[in-house]
Amino acid sequence: MSRSKRAIAPGKTSDSLLASDSSKGAETRSRLVDAVIQSVARNGLEGTTITRLCEISGLSRGLISFHFDGKDQLLEAALARAIAHYEASWDACVAGPTRTDRERLHLVIDHDLEFAAAEPDILALWWAAWGEARAKDIYRASSGARDQRFVDDLAAMFRGAGLSSAPARRAASLLNATLLGFWLQMHLEDDAGNLGRLRTAGHALVDALLAPAR
Numbered sequence: 001m002s003r004s005k006r007a008i009a010p011g012k013t014s015d016s017l018l019a020s021d022s023s024k025g026a027e028t029r030s031r032l033v034d035a036v037i038q039s040v041a042r043n044g045l046e047g048t049t050i051t052r053l054c055e056i057s058g059l060s061r062g063l064i065s066f067h068f069d070g071k072d073q074l075l076e077a078a079l080a081r082a083i084a085h086y087e088a089s090w091d092a093c094v095a096g097p098t099r100t101d102r103e104r105l106h107l108v109i110d111h112d113l114e115f116a117a118a119e120p121d122i123l124a125l126w127w128a129a130w131g132e133a134r135a136k137d138i139y140r141a142s143s144g145a146r147d148q149r150f151v152d153d154l155a156a157m158f159r160g161a162g163l164s165s166a167p168a169r170r171a172a173s174l175l176n177a178t179l180l181g182f183w184l185q186m187h188l189e190d191d192a193g194n195l196g197r198l199r200t201a202g203h204a205l206v207d208a209l210l211a212p213a214r
Helices: 014-043 050-057 061-067 071-094 101-118 120-130 133-160 165-189 192-209
Strands: none
Touching: 014 050, 014 061, 014 071, 014 120, 050 061, 071 101, 071 120, 071 133, 101 120, 101 133, 101 165, 101 192, 120 133, 120 165, 133 165, 165 192
16 A cells, blocks of 8 residues: 655654755756746747746656746746846855945946946846836836845945035936946847957046046
């Protein structure tokens, strides 16, 4: 007669089995999130179907349904992965007590250009989400707070470099918009050769915005 409970192998505990199951579940979810990012970059949001995600991930519909309720939840997880990756990269870039705020602002330019060049699929995911009404709402819910923190961090750097509060906030908004423009240009042109030119333009903008502080 078959047993309804799985036998525990010698040397294994129920806790270790649960941990193993949890690890496998996390790996499965990670594969699905990777598949979403890849599919949106290549096929767009509309073309990212469950069938296509099965093909990319090598997982069954049943597993996808087990881990995610639907496309909205999959997109939310993909956006959360993308912003967490960007945030970790950003934090590493601006860290370092020996750097001045002016130097950090230049590093922000370098970081965002290099991130976009290294992560074109993430860039494509963001542009796709920003351009579709429902996906834009999901993006705002999952990443809007981080976007605001980014602008706040820029404003703090401009203040640290010598600007007063209101000019620092305006400068942060302008630099943020400029970086988004750089990302759009890189997304559309798919040309890493533009990096040097865009970097020079970004550095010049930072220096111009900080001119009143000199």
